Amino acid sequence: MNEIEIINYIRSAFKYSKLDDDVAYLPDKTALKVDMLVGSTDAPPGITFFQIGKKAIASAISDFGVKGVRPTYGLLSYAFSKNLSDKNIKDIINGTKYAAKKYGFKLVGGDVNESSDLIVDCFLLGTYKNQVTRGGAKEGDIIYATGEFGLTKAGLDHILLHQHIDARIKRLALKQVYNVEPPYKFAVEAIESGYINSSMDSSDGLAYTLNEMAFQSNKSFIIDKLPLSETIYKMLVYSKRNVYNDVMFGGEEYQMVLTVGQNNATFIEKLAKKNLTVIHKIGHVVNGEPSVFFREGQKLNIIPKVGWINLGFHTV
């Protein structure tokens, strides 16, 4: 079984339970989330142990943000392998501590184990005002994505497959790969505004994310702009990257994809500006078969639901 098949098996085994997609909204305005970092698959070569600790928290926070949940309490389960030095272990712990402070939750418990693989499993409890799903996009909604796409795939291809990239883009790309920093503050404020009709974090890749939202909303998504700045676009082209591929079929971006009614688009853009969050208007929602298209002039090309397949950083 692959990961998706296993998840489906769990869903059917626990069918008496309610399993939400990104976070578990409980009836009393609290929500739960767990996200596990595994050393052999989630820690790319070159990342520091401090950054690993930060990433373990940030990837859980990413889902909390796009679902409008503010974390209150956390529990952390660590498993360390024997080959880690005391300094490595302390750096990981300090990375988690740094991120816990940054995102403002208290650690109230945890577990420490020994294992052949490095594990940092982050469990969060938080509070929310409004729920938002992947499936609430409405006809006429504007589609936005935060952040600069394309850099992460260029960076990972450089790290894992040794593909050459120019020095300037390399610096930006590695920064993005190693320092996971979701647009948490903007995301949570956007959801709390009540204006967002659907949202999801982009960690499985932009094409996958857009398709998930389109299918669960039963709408067509028309994309006509890629979420990256002109400067970065040019830098990627200069490094002979296939920019469209890098943007659509990357993954690990931990950005926010959202849809919002036209009347509230200005509010969202202002909110992003206030939070210094880069945001790109990339398309709009229409009635039609659930699918995602990229429009070039009059031509509509299907964007397939191809996701970020995590093959294991250390085994590639």
Place this chain on the structure above:
Amino acid sequence: MNEIEIINYIRSAFKYSKLDDDVAYLPDKTALKVDMLVGSTDAPPGITFFQIGKKAIASAISDFGVKGVRPTYGLLSYAFSKNLSDKNIKDIINGTKYAAKKYGFKLVGGDVNESSDLIVDCFLLGTYKNQVTRGGAKEGDIIYATGEFGLTKAGLDHILLHQHIDARIKRLALKQVYNVEPPYKFAVEAIESGYINSSMDSSDGLAYTLNEMAFQSNKSFIIDKLPLSETIYKMLVYSKRNVYNDVMFGGEEYQMVLTVGQNNATFIEKLAKKNLTVIHKIGHVVNGEPSVFFREGQKLNIIPKVGWINLGFHTV
């Protein structure tokens, strides 16, 4: 750093947070707990994959029970290694499902990963009426332990060190090693009665547990009876076991150790009977230096704070 040193480092790094010992009691009568099962250290040879799934939940439930917390929601993070078959994975999932139903909580989230080690990390949210600590024992309290001690160590020594034990005791011992079943119902009802002054689960070994309670209560614990039945005592002696050692310095028992005022001792014994939970009166609490003694006639022998050191089942 060993496990204790790492835990102390985490406690000092997160010193702005409140870290309870066994479960995290939150102010609003809810509580949190995480417990990680690691294949290479927590799954003894011969255990089935279904039993592994059950154990992952039961060891978290053990702490909930002795702290009076009833689970409401759970999240499960799994990491599976490549050498597991589809059937192995399904058996683990079904073991967790069986235990989730048994202990009455809903699964509301989780995470699935690939790792070189098997991981089942269980996060629980629950509700409580009364808090109880390791450190509330009072002078004159009666000390009780549930279950039959000695069997687990005999079983593990047989499995891991190939020590010979008699067939009859082997059957009971392996059942106890492979089927982790904490006295959850009795435990939670006992705490909810409000009569328990201190309690802890015995998974780190009886000697360690009694010492923790004595030190945190700042009292002396006088033990004069071992918590096991006459029949099992005889069976262990017949297998040439050092019964005192097996009882005191085992571990992985997931039983409840508690202290209760003399006036409420009868209530606790009746409650155990009602729940078909085996319980042994093993000693009493006196004022004095924090320490634990075993009394034989007039002689008091110190029971040292020696715990269950998990060396990794598969590496012994």
